[in-house]
Every structure is written in structure tokens, then in C-alpha cells.
Amino acid sequence: MAELLFTPALIPWPRCVICSGRAVSGKGLAGRYGAPVTGSTEVDTRASGCPPRASWLYGYGWGMAKRPNRTREIAAELRASILAGDYPPGVPLPSRAELTERFHVSPMTARNAVEILRAEGLVELKRGSGVYARAQRPMLRSARNRLSRAERAAGRGAFTTDAHTGGWTPRCEVTVRTEPATDTLADQLDIDPGEELLVRDRTMSAGFEVVQLATSYLPSALATPEMHEEDSGPGGIYARLEEAGHELDRFEETVRIGQADVEEAETFGVAAGTAVFRLTRRAFTTERVVEVNNITMLGDRFTLAYDLPAQ
Template identity: 45%
Template sequence: MVDRTSGVPAYRQVADQLAAQISTGELAPGAPLPSERELVDLFGISRPMVREAVKLLRMRGLVDVEHGRGAFVRTPGQVVRLSRNRLTRAARSLNKGAFLGDADAAGFTPSVSVRVRVETADERVARLLEIEPGNEVLVRDRVMSANGLVVQLAVSRLPRDVTLGTALEEIETGPGGAYARLEQAGHVLVHFDETVSARMPSVEEQAQLQLPEAIPVIAVTRVAYTADRPVEMNDMVLAANRYELHYRLPAE
């Protein structure tokens, strides 16, 4: 029953009580919440207010609702740690690209679908690749899956003059991946810049990554540099409930 004198909205009281039961384990992961009609009777409030309470729990990521079945305490998924320092040449030469390498390490069956196209650089792309807006860039649009589940989206862009006449314009870049082809073409990589941010997914990303509610995405933009200039940028989008990023920094 809710306390009508406290000034706290009834639906918040219900949400808080259920949240407390979840955090104590009284409602364990996977366990069903009482049905909405049951909560109506239990707390003596109307169904719209019960639904408001459940919606709060959904937004906090505590509960998943299945139409026709019920509401269930969310079970935390397993997090994969991505070591970003794996981009180094030694590690690269061993495998066919960063993602397939991670697959070996984490023990899942990877698959990648690639689309290749040519675009003209917009303001942001031009700035990151240090070229003129409107210049041609090769775009490699990739959807990475693990065990059939989409887990990562990546779009990489390269100045067209770097890719012309190389396997980088093909679907299959060959052994060692895109970076190997770049170095083969004389573009020796010196360092990478990675910019990491987080945000809520767009509706398209949420659908593609099959994200539960209240799960943000990690957006990583990586730029690969030779001694002279940037030769590739890569926009990655990862489900934050499945990934964490790991960096090792020297104290120098």
C-alpha cells in the first residue's frame, strides 16, 4: 500500500519498493514481477499509475517487459573487454583484423557483412582526414556479428587517392585486414587516435544492435596516421552492455 500523505507520487513509491526488492535479491534476476492487475490490488492504485511505476523501472534498466508474458527482472549480460592496444603491428600481423582477433580471444563465432561505396567528404570527415570537403572518400560499412547476433557497427572512410587500385576497394581486403593493405601500399602507420564517447542509441541502432531499453552505446572514432597524414577514420558503435574498452598507457 502507498502512503498518501508523504507527498511522494504513488507510482514512484511503487517503483522504489519494487527496485528495493530487486536490489536485495528478493526479486532475483529473471523473476517475474507481479502482474499489473496484481499490483493494482497490492498497492491500491489505478492501472495507469502501476504502468507508470513499471515504466520507471524499465527506464532504469531494472526490468524487461514482454507483451503477453509479464515483466521480469533483467539478468545482467556478459561484458567483453576490448584491448585497444591490440592495434599494434605485431598483434595485427597475427590475425585478419581487430574484430576477428577479438573473436578468437573471446571464443565466439564471428561474421562480418561489408558494403563498399564512394562518398564525398562532409565537413567532419574532411576535418578528421585533413582533406577538402567534397573530396572523394572510400567508405567501408561493416556490420559485425557474433554467433549470429549483431554486436558492432563500423564505418571506415579513407581518402580515395589512398585506396585507388588496391584491395581496399574490394569487399575482401585479404590477410591482415585493411591496415595490412595500407602499409603494403606504402602508408606506414605511426599512431592511432581514438575518441570515445557515449550516448543513447538512435532508433535504428537500437533495432540493429537489438539493444534492451536503457542501454547506451559507446561510440569510438579512430583515426590512423602515417608520419605525414591521416589515412583512415573508423566510426564504431558498440552496445554498452556487452563491451568495455581497455587502454594501456605508459607513464613515460
């Protein structure tokens, strides 16, 4: 009987279209000794470090010559067009069908090329509408005055102060609810676990682009009737707290870099794994913590500016 030889060099393995790294395993792979598989597929990317929804293509390893990567070529051409201003912010890119016809590729290849641009933050997906070029100029978030009493007196909250300074239009969707304090929130607010909290969830947009998510937690005992409304009034909840006699003394913020999870990515219209700022702010009176605010911001849309005294 003739001996069947296994040649690893002929077995294709999936590669990430973003980083070219190999997947550990994937859907659609032939058995270890099966026939080579061609085409493209999607696999679990959790071990790769790339966004979970990144797409993978088959490529050959072990020193064999690589086939031209049409996905990268198409992404490179579209990227150059976006950066050259051919697709200004808010202008739609060609549809998948148009890209398929223009570049003579499969719909999956066209989709993967656009997914690269989403991972880079150059485009955003609007459900039921298409893929649009994103604004690339970051918004300034200055710590100097955005939380000041003067801004509250002018009827602006922190986010609207950023918009006023930057000259863009703020939009905010708010949902309000109550829930018991978790152990973590109780520790942050210095209250007992289970104490009722007023929770304000906000989805914040610059124009029609979602750029920030924020959730505020306040002890319900401190909440005024206006705080239970979607629109808490001029100056926001900090103005309402001070009107109720809780004069704010200072704010404490901690910032770290994270990655957008699947739900956040869908809200932002970016690829899962996109870099975000995760900021936690606590508001203090001279006597206690009155609010914890967990904020998630798109990393490429904000510049965080701090003006700190030298003494």
C-alpha cells in the first residue's frame, strides 16, 4: 500500500485581515489531514488580540508565496480616498454591491475591506443606511472649566460645555431608573450595599455620531424631582444638587484605556475592540460623595486636556 504523506505547507490557515496573525481554530476548516480549503470565513478571534468581529481569510504559510490580498488592497484604496477628502465626514461609501462590481471581488471580500476601515475608526456603520466616513478631528475635553460653577450658571453641563467650546452640536438620549447599590458602587459612594440609587443612563452624540456613553449613580435620598426627568434642567444634575443645598467641593477622575465590547461597539457604530477611554468621576461635597459617573468615550474622538498648578 502506498504511504500517504502529509505536507503541512499545503494546508491553509486563516489569517486576520487586520493583523495577518493566524487563528487558532475556525469554522469551515478541513480536518487536519483533509483537503485544503479556499475562500474565506470568520473565526473566533478572542485569542488573537484583534476585535472579536474581525474577519479572517485563508492564506498559506510555511514560506510559500502569498496570494495578493485583495481585501487589504481595497481597504488601502478606500483609506487613501477618505484621507484625501474624497469622502468627507457623513458621506456614504460605495455599497457592498458597488464595491463588489468595481473591484471584481466577492461580497465577503468587499465586506472585509470595509471592516478593516471600521476597526481603524475611519468609517461608521449606520444600520439600514450604509457605511459613512467619520469625522477625524478629535474633540477637546478640557478639565479647566467643563465642571465649573460658571458653566452651570450659564445653563451648561459638562458635555454641553465641550460642545460649546468645540463648536459642535450636542445631542443626548437619557433613560432614568432606580436600582439597589452593588458592593462596588456602595464602596465608591460610601453608602450601604442595597441602598436605593437613582441611575441616569445617557447616550451622547456630536451631531448624529454617538461619541460617549455615561451612567450616573446618585443616592436616591439626594435626588430632586427634576433628576427623575430625562431633562434635568439647565446646568444638569450638578446644578440641581447645589440648588438642593449640596454645594459641590471637588471632583475626582480616573482614566484608563479599554476596548469597546460588542454592545458598546454597536451603539458607537464601530468594530468591537475599538479603543475607548473609560473614565470614572466622583463628585464630592465637603461632607460626602454625591455621585459616581462611569463614562466611556471613543478614543480617537477625544483629546483629554489637563491644566494643573505647579505649586
